[in-house]
Amino acid sequence: MLYMKENGVLIKLDSWEQVYSRPNFIKDLDLKDKKLKALVGYYKNEPPRKCGIKSCHSSHMKGGIVITEDNFEASIGHMCGSKIFEEKFDVLIKQLEKEVDFEIYKEAVASRKARVFEYWNKAAALTSGKNGVLKLADKILSLRDPLVAGRFAATELARMAANQQTKVTKEVWVEKKKKELTEEEAKSGEKKYRLETVVCGQIKNTEVLLSVNNLNNIYKDDIEAVIHALERLDLQTATPRQIQNIGLAASVLDTRLDTAARLKDLATEFLTYDNLYPMYDKMYSMDTVSRKDLELYETLIKQF
Template identity: 25%
Template sequence: MITLNSERGLVRIASWDDIESVPGFTADIDPKTVKLKEIIGSYTFDALIPCGLSTCHQPHGNGFLVAAADGRVTNIGRICGKKHFDVEFTQMSRVFLAAVRAQQNREFLGELKHRLPNITAEVAAFKAGEWGAAWINTRINQLTGKSGSLPTPIVNAVRQAVRRGDGALTIQRAATKEEREALAAAADVTGLERRNRISDFVEVQVGQLDGFAALAPGNGLRDVLGAIEPFLATLSEAEIDNLPDKQLRELSKAGSELEPNLERLRTVIGAGKRLLVQQNVQQLSQFATSSAESRLFATFLRDLPN
């Protein structure tokens, strides 16, 4: 692939034949008698291209297209460029590569800006509606104890499921004699060692929360939307062609994170909707320790869809 930096912006060419037909192109320039004017392109090929310097002609796969002061154009590799044109070539290559990166950033941001109405509409759709992002976020905060409105035993059960990392709801109960003996046999211990190492309790799974990902650390919808909406607002107002290099780099970097953040938003919204249904959350009612806690949790349940 060949990338030319022209007055029209970046031009990408797939064929080396197109370069050889460029006015002034020559495959044989004496580096001792030529003065470089600028670097006008770069190339990367699997097939090797002979260097255009008469003192080299060594085949290589990566190099630059250079324009000489006399109007001729040829191709040279980075090593030859530094060897024969020293600091001048190094400075020119930096200017060229910076210009290419800037133009690539502008093209990337321009494509995103073209998609902006659809992206904005998708985000708005996630936020709106009876069971949108704000509704989901509020109830997840209740389940995880951030709002302090649900009974502590139920919140603790949710937190334990979060710590486990698998959404399993578990309880501890006294181990039966048979279970203690089985544990001892499995551990191959007896006597004092057995009393010290074998627990009198066993952990039993009593439920499984669907949509558990919505509860996981880092999946708060406020955080997810906070990584998306400011960028969309900035991109909407940005005059991409007039952005200084620093702002262009920063906005392009933020743009590269947009699609992962959108996918994260889709995942968390989907998980939240699977989580926050009565049949799923009803599993937590077994952790209530009093009738008052049961009534409080029942009020929470009634607000969830069937």
């Protein structure tokens, strides 16, 4: 982004040629014995820009357009400006950076406020039907609740989600092969058994259980609340702080909608009896799992 200040008003420029063509701009300025008069431009996140100081010419990702006291203009990197003009440059660029951020937030708010109707339609698509995100969120919450899903299942599913694990394993007794028998076991002539861990199934999309993927919070806090705020905001009377706060949230609204749609699809696949059954299979033969836990989990997943 590239901004210049004209008569006290920040203007977003499309090209650096608009800077280079200014009558007093010098691409290769010797700043020896020159003093800073003002900061009239700001750039950030541009392709690395060669410093306009004759003694530097390094590329910078962030900096300003300065005016010296003899009215020469130059592009100068942030670090170079701080080194040469010291505190005065730091104060001026921080102030200009705040003004630029405000313009960015205001632009984000205005552009998204014009799309409120579109956003409400997308929100409605997320929440409608039997697999609406809020209904899915309630089901996920029940799987995380030991009193509803049973202590073992709730704990084990949470562990799988945290470890990004999908395979479900259980221990089964298998007959020992001849080469595995001890000398005494071989002499007895009886079959001997050992415990072996085997994969009994796979539970897909366990990541929907993670707190960071909480569909209820994403929808209510990051989508619905933001659309309401955009709808109510009056750009003519809003304070800079209001615009900044809403602008921050509005700038990622499209991303949050996409995230919610992706998680909705994952949760729909996750919340099925067939997908969650392998955990029941694992629990069924475990002496350490209570029958109450088993019944709670079975009852819950049959509802899905």
